[in-house]
Amino acid sequence: MDRESQINSLQADLLSMVADHLTPVALRCGYSDVPLETNIKWRPQVLVIGNYSSGKSTLINEFLGAAIQATGQAPTDDSFTIITYDDSAPKGSSVYVTEERDGNYLLNDPEYPFEILKKYGEKFASHFRLKKVNSPFLKNLAIIDTPGMLDTIFERDRGYNYQEVIGDLSQLADLVVVLFDPHKAGTVRELQTILKDIIPNRTFDDRVIFALNRIDECSSLIDLLQVYGTLCWNLSQMTVRKDIPMIRLTYSPHAKAAYSNVSDSNTSYLRHLDNQREEVREAVLDAPRHRLDHLATFVETHGRRLSHLLEALLTYRKKRSAFRAKYTLIGFIISMLCGGASVFALNMNKTFAGIDQQTLFSGGAAVALTILVLWLIILTKYFTPVFHKKCLKNLDTLTVIKNQTHRDSWEAIRNIAKNYLTKTGGRFSLKKEFADVRRVCDKGSQEIRETMKELSTIRHDEHIKAPNPN
Ligand SMILES: Nc1nc2c(ncn2[C@@H]2O[C@H](COP(=O)(O)OP(=O)(O)O)[C@@H](O)[C@H]2O)c(=O)[nH]1
Ligand SMILES: [Mg+2]
Incomplete structure (x- = not known):
């Protein structure tokens, strides 16, 4: 393959990487209004x-x-x-x-x-x-x-x-x-x-x-x-x-x-x-070679930012799940205590002296279940929205800033995260997308850089050995 074809093929790979893996997430999360490849496809x-x-x-x-x-x-x-x-x-x-x-x-x-x-x-x-x-x-x-x-x-x-x-x-x-x-x-x-x-x-x-x-x-x-x-x-x-x-x-x-x-x-x-x-x-x-640098940087920068965005959104989901699990457990304990207390109260009450044990326990279980259902309704309707609002207020708790690059990317996506959380009310699942973007960031950009390094050692007029089809 000659140098030009090699450049063209790498360019096509980069474009499809953006179109297939980054753009769907970018559009879904409001990271971009137009497909990301729009600006680089020409x-x-x-x-x-x-x-x-x-x-x-x-x-x-x-x-x-x-x-x-x-x-x-x-x-x-x-x-x-x-x-x-x-x-x-x-x-x-x-x-x-x-x-x-x-x-x-x-x-x-x-x-x-x-x-x-x-x-x-x-x-x-x-x-x-x-x-x-x-x-x-x-x-x-x-x-x-x-x-x-x-x-x-x-x-x-x-x-x-x-x-x-x-x-x-x-x-x-x-x-x-x-x-x-x-x-x-x-x-x-x-x-x-x-x-x-x-x-x-x-x-x-x-x-x-x-x-x-x-x-x-x-x-x-x-x-x-x-x-x-x-x-x-x-x-x-x-x-x-x-x-x-x-x-x-x-x-x-x-x-x-x-x-x-x-x-x-x-x-x-x-x-x-x-x-x-x-x-x-x-x-x-030589601009087409700069083009490759440009595209590689484009993929890396947007891949990194999208991955950061998804990481923050998933941190929100984790916190929300932990919050709900904790409050469900509290609700469960309260309802069990109430159920137990009602069995005890019925047992003590002379009016219900003749009731058999099974009915008594069924009554206690019904009380516990009612309280648990009420608690879960209150959790969904009141506590979770309060948690959601608190998270939106303290958005920076969704990420741990590791270095300046990380800080810059957080600056670029902070409002996007906020808008997405507001729009969805915190109900979304992005695990698969995160894994996908992560793969592009880690493996994709490394492969791109290696191919580019290989390309930079080849002069315009030299040819790259075509890969052995076997
Ligand atoms: N002597 C000399 N004149 C030049 C050179 N390059 C452009 N010019 C002249 O400078 C003028 C402006 O050039 P142009 O290309 O229109 O400049 P632009 O406004 O930057 O696009 C024209 O009259 C050109 O002929 C040069 O290298 N040497
Ligand atoms: Mg001019």
Whole structure:
């Protein structure tokens, strides 16, 4: 099996693991309103962000091999564009946009994972679109081009929450490419906020790559070094990381040629530098592998949280059973005592002196049984609801926090547990589901990681030995 097929098969396994084992529980317990796999079933995605005119669309056009996106010095394009492959397009012809769809289509078609963006309203929908392109570059991934980030308050008033949209898209994306340019080396405020407050909460460090683009526009090597230093400083202020992330130095050879014609700049310093555009291209092409990490983390995180949720709910059930068993025992003892007392009282009472022993004991048993039934009714109608309310009030007693990860997952599911207990009144059985989710968490994620480790040792062009069918 080649690497690509191996990746595809692992991806299919992960999806079915989510669909078969996690989604039914997630829907039943109110953990999610839509099947969990909705957000991950589509192709790998690469999100390209940066300030306006940092060269995002130029870079994407170069990857695709045609002028698919509009480019220009001013903030040219104020739309989010999902650029994806058109399988049905004729092969071998020149690269072009085969189909274009608007935001409302994209937000409502269940084939795409963008339903979550519906909440940003009509204004956003009118700035969201899909382009299908027949470029082979897109065979295994989709690229998301974004409107550039801006500085002034007036320009930022877009009519929808731009930063949150970027946050949601970076959560969906398998790779986020952040472009800077020498004119605004990390100084654009909107980008600063996104890198500081949005991206770190929605994705992981290793899914974000940085590039200082348009380096051919520096006037000298010293100028470039100064720009680079400024960007490093700004990045250190924006990212929560202790180290400075790697920043690739890139430029578009085509745009450079056009730029050199209109300016008399001396770009001889570029001879000393590799254009690291190829590295960015490689990283983008490697997004399907990030996809696997993404999916594995997705399965692990949701598996862990669901398992934690079920564990807490089962703890509730155990406590409730113990409570009911204790009170039933108390009721039994009370009813036996009452039954005994009534036999004794009847025995002592002269009015019943002639009654035979059997009738006497039957009377005592009837008293005991009546009291027990009354007690059980009171237990169900009064004591159990009081216990239930007390549990809801002291929800944290349903879990023992072992570490920070456990604390985080409890934070994420606490209200879900509360809602489920309120909705069901505490009457449910989830033992089988818990065992199932547990199995996915323990065995499933271990197997996934092992297969991924195996995959990471295989280069793109190498082949994996097909398993012996015997
Ligand atoms: N000199 C030079 N110009 C570039 C480079 N990349 C893009 N440009 C130019 O910068 C302008 C903005 O590029 P564009 O791709 O539209 O930026 P976007 O707003 O980030 O999508 C266009 O006029 C491009 O031709 C580059 O590497 N070098
Ligand atoms: Mg653009």
